[in-house]
Amino acid sequence: MSIVILRITALLYAVGAAGYVAYFARPRHREAATFGFWVLTAGFVLHAAAIGVGCAEFGGREFFTVRGGIALLVWLIVGAYLLLHRLYRLPALGAFVTPFALVLLVPALFATLDHPEVAPEMVRSPVLAVHVLSAMLGLALFGIACGVGFMYLLQEREVKGKRFGALFSRLPSLDVLDRLGQRLVRLGFVVFTVALVAGSVIASTVWKTPFDPQQVVFIAVWALYGLMVQLRHSGWHGRRYAVLTLVGFFIVITSMVSLKVVPGITRHAGNYGAPSPTEVRQ
């Protein structure tokens, strides 16, 4: 059931993205962006319903699969974008973030939910909910930062290459993009840190064995973005910083997907490497 709702959601996102792209192509038609915003909002609400129904269907274990994980990530990206739009009023950003979110959602629409084991006790733990949500929100913010970085590189090419074409007039100024990207990275890092703390609390109580690959990747991503926050303070910005946000998110996505695709590589999928629920209770 939840997958049907999710597919309708994807359809709404596609229509919303089309609105934003139409606005970007013809900036005179501001109403296209407004239309995009409302359709996207409707999609966001429906997406929430899909996630809720999914929770009822699978009891939370879907968040540890490609489908549920990506669906949650895209939901947070869209939500963060809608919030950003209220704050910054940059409809041009929508033309980049919404198609990106849509493409990201595609694997979730067709992936099966083959999950052998359930860890009901852990899934219902509030600390785990905090961990999953904040980790995903952090990634969502990094994802939008990546979109903003991409816009920066496009605009920089126009400004520096003296093209002054359609992109030049439609994209926001370099300064706006640069500062927005930096804020997103900083905020994402803070949220991601929360996820790290929550994650280590869970890991130390449930797992006695050393790190598994997903934990290593998680810490590496956290360190990478932490480094980016630090680099900003030591004067990194502009082009170099935009490239960093792109590279960072590329690493995030590839490692996330490869961890999910290779069977049994991490305790975060499959059997969680956890003792049986009865053992936990002892």
Place this chain on the structure above:
Amino acid sequence: MSGRELFLVGLSHRSAPIEVRERVALTGDALKDALVQLKGQEGVGEALVVSTCNRVEVYVHAESEDAARAFFTSRSEEAGAHVYVERGVEAVRHLFRVSSSLDSMVVGEQQILGQVKEAYGLASAAQAAGAYVSRLCNRAFATAKRIRTETDIGRGATSMSQVAVELVEKIFGGLEGRAILLLGAGKMGALSAKALAVLGADRILVTNRSPDRGLALATQVGGLFRTFEELPRLLVESDVVIVSTGAPSYVLTGEMVHVAMKARRSRSLCLIDLAVPRNVDPACADFPEVFAYDVDDLEKVVESTQEARRGEAIRAEGIVEAEVMAFARERESRAALPVLSQLRRHAEAIARAEAERTLGHLGAKLDEKGKRSVEAMAQAIVNKLLHGPTARLKEAAASGDGTLPGAAADLFGIEDEAPGEAPAAGDGGQPEDGRAAVASERGQLEAGRARGP
């Protein structure tokens, strides 16, 4: 209707040199006096004078163009040889094109619409503009607005300083908290620095090899003068550097910019070189976060804007044509209004008389509510009966068919109301229809506004 129509006599940058234009150009009170004088002349109903540095145009709603022509010849003998004259639809089209900036030196520039609005304001104040000129001007403004929202005629930068402003805006957003450095005392540099003031720079720094000219320039642009020896430090302090010295070689070298960028910790730096020969080493552009432009780069943008505007102008002409036609049709359908309003008045008088007669018989038996019902019924019958004929008469007038209104007048036994005196009545005498027409025009204006950004 009267034999009055719209006449235009004017001269512009296309037809007359500046020496002639400046002799006939008028502003403020002098222009008001001229309007009053125009309006006072025999056969002139209304008048409008558009006077800018590029054109002086006199529009009169009159029996002939004589008064408008006299406006020019009385001021300058020579002007008579340079004026152009248009009448009727051609004159309407001309005003619409002028307001939409299709006839301007720089096609698509924004000032002309404001200037025509001002001209209309003055004509109204001088009571030279009546119902006709009001409708004409409102339609012209609506046309200009439509063109601005439906085409890209106003897009892009048309001067080098405007290009500089756009560039800086795309790099820094605004210039709040930033500084502009003016290097050299060239005229273009000062112009650009002034143009950049719209972006709200915190301060303008000026430096020049000769302190005297530098100081003078600093006072002119409202900046602070710094000695030329401070240049390396100034490059660190400022974010936009406008270079226009008369030096034959590079004033800013790659090495200087390299050092400055290190001290700036790679904060973006925009270099605009307005000098020929160039004053900024092209190697400066190789550093990341340094955005350097020379005169050629800026010129190219101006050219591409003009190219694009030429294309948009073709679309704009189509809109002008449609609006001119709509305006003409509206005028024609207005011509049927006298017959219509007489017909309606005639029918209403009958209805009122009959209602009164009926109430006279029944008066005592009916309460207030009943009386009102009888009156309302009589009015309703009139409305229903006249609905069809009204629509058909308007249609006939709009399609230029003059026989139907005449036939209607004959059929209903309406006497012709001295057509010679009709214009006053035609434009203001029919409260209902006149108001409806003005309302519909206002509706169009607002529709035009709603389409705006």
